[in-house]
Amino acid sequence: MPEEDSVIGRARRYAKVGASVGGLAARLGAERVFGVKVNRAQHAAELRTALGGLKGPLMKVAQIMTTIPDALPKEYVQELAQLQANAPAMGQAFVKRRMTAELGAGWQGKYKSFELAAAAAASLGQVHRAVAKDGRALAVKLQYPNMSSAVEADLQQLRLIFAIYGRYDPAIDTRHIHAEIAARLREELDYERESRHMRLYSAMLKDEKHVHVPDVLPELTTKRLLTMTWLEGRPLLEFRDAPQETRNKIAYNLFRAWYVPFYQCGVIHGDPHLGNYTVREDFDINLLDFGCIRIFAPKFVGGVIDLYRAISTQDRDLAVHAYETWGFKGLSNEVIDTLNLWAEFVYAPLLEDRPRRIQEMEATGLYGREVAEQVHRQLRQHGGVTPPREFVFMDRAAIGLGGVFLHLKAEINWHRLFHDLIEGFDIRALMRRQKAALKTAGIAGPD
Template sequence: MARYAQVGTNIGGFAAKYAGQRFLGIDLDGDKNARELKAALGGLKGPIMKVAQMMATIPEALPAEYAQELSQLQSAAPPMGWLFVKRRMMAELGAGWQKRFDSFEKEAAAAASLGQVHKAVSLEGVPLACKLQYPDMQSAVEADLSQLDFILSLYRRIDTALDPRDMGKEIGERLREELDYDLEARHTALYADMLKDEPRIRVPEVYEELSTKRLLTMTWLEGQPLLSFKDESLEVRNKIAEAMFVAWWHPFSRFGVIHGDPHLGNYTVREDHGINLLDFGCIRKFPPSFVNGVIELYRALETDDMDRAVAAYESWGFKNLSRELVDILNLWAGFIYGPLLDDRVRTIADGVKPGDYGRKQAFAVHKALKEHGPVSPPREFVFMDRAAIGLGGVFLHLGAELNFYRLFNEAIDAFDPHALEKRQGEALKRAGLAPPV
């Protein structure tokens, strides 16, 4: 109840002020309102901040000034103290939990919006990472998600170009999944299976006997933050970038699975410049028809085939597409697919300043949708777009220069939806996961 009150008070105060401005006919200052919304959310921590950050990373889900402000929210939460940690660990593993480890560090190695990580050592001497969920997170998530519809309804009054309701449903579903560490353990096993033949990418091993639905214990993978390699040679930065490309697109093109949270803290770089994938809370599984649509749209843009593009959009669930709406969607698709259609070595932004990357295209799309929309993107696009933009951000940070066309075509070479369905079904079964709906 306290959480409902806290979120409702902060967001409600912002909404009341916004509604009053509209009622009195006062011109709305988008930049100022965006700063005030960030301030209202910034004191809350926890899940609602994660939702806001998700919305900020999805192109055109929010007006530009709102996305810019909300993207600055910090996801780090103050870590639980040692007495609190001991009580939580006892609740998960029992009274003698400390005897099940050779050592367990009192200070958290990392703290985020839903939980924190402690470094430990197993009785066999293996370094471990223990991801411990904060108490009462399920209640906090439900309280915060109850406000998400309100926030989105407020946005629909601000701007009618895009209907984000399905986006809200998708975000809610994925966020609830992130609370289930048993599910994350199975997702970790799935990724270990899908990438077992890729030496450039390492996935931690889960210790099931030291894990529960709210405690996930894995092998500790040594590595350095990606940003610490920004000043390395181009050869090193390209090597890291190629490994990142494979880590995201190989599972998608071969198994219909994508990592939906390409946050810089979710991977580290090894001494050999391979990468460690560390977090599997936000995983999206797609039916083969969706993956086929992604490739079909790529081929349509490659050959300038309008009918093929329309068929691809419709296979994803876009409805009532006019010629104008297809042209608008192709503007954004051209931006996302642009580096993958260009058969040469280049940077991801190709000379565009990082701060301006995608801004021109987003503005053009938004302006056109105001005239011909609104459009309701299928919910699958939330984390598909987020992954694509997040991965592009990694390449921007690294200043990588690669032939993205070659890398992508290697990933989709000899794509067969029937073969993908079989591979996907077998991999999901081995990991104890259900097929996508």
């Protein structure tokens, strides 16, 4: 029987998360309204500890919020960015019940072998090692119970945080941010959808020899169970002290893994979390976890390229056209200038035709944080802005992946990498490629 969102399920979730998330909102409100001094660093550390042991989407939401400029004070961002989705795994009794519910009483006979102890535990589910009847090594992702109720309850908590913070600081209107996060999180609950995303990425990256995507076993996959081939690899951070040439190669492969699908088919992997890829012995990349995928209308991709050209040639009218293509509305001259500050930061590595690090200035915090704070201050002065939904995960991917390149200290000619992808860009050709790839995977087109 499928688990549905329920009032009881939500109530239980509220009880679990209310103290930590509600406390955050209350303290922010008290600080802003009454001038109550809050030890933000201490409270942020407490919040990270609470969320780090809590299964469900709030941990993932917290990670997402760290990449939205000034959605939370920097003390919270620095703590929440450390969340690695490593909640304790559910026990063997749960695994047996869940597997029986998904595949029937004889489920163990459908695998050659299945390890009841989880190999990894994440925010929405845990992963088990198994072996297929034909001998292939498998990864079996099993969703935790009552996740639908957890998602809805956590989204309400997120709305509370946004509402209180926005009341006293209207620089960023978060309505569309919340809607976009909500849509993607609800999609992540459907593992059959994720299996289609994996087939989509296999199709889009079929010519990328250095990027690997697991194969899905549809006969062993349901909405709450996903069976795929196991891809061996090491965590990316193990290569931080590798030779420069090695780090550059890994960064090159990561860039191709993320941006070939976007510029060729209008699709982005919206969760550049360190746990979502591993590195092979030959430094190829394994791309993992396809729950958070964003499919864009082709014109949005055109807008990204238009804005790059606008920044590189200082064409203000083209920049305005790009923002409007994305869905920004009613932009004043001051807000346009402020948005251009952010665009100049994001596109900076692409503008110089030479090998360089992704960020050459000395960074005192997270990638892009200092610029984001400057942008936020100016937006607040000029009446604020409402980011369109499509902007949320595109920006998250750019900043999140930039942070990974910063960890690697990669030195690459990003300009040439980017121009290789957009050379001869034709929006009609993108439409044809996108339609063909989506049809192959059985996925509907963008809204």
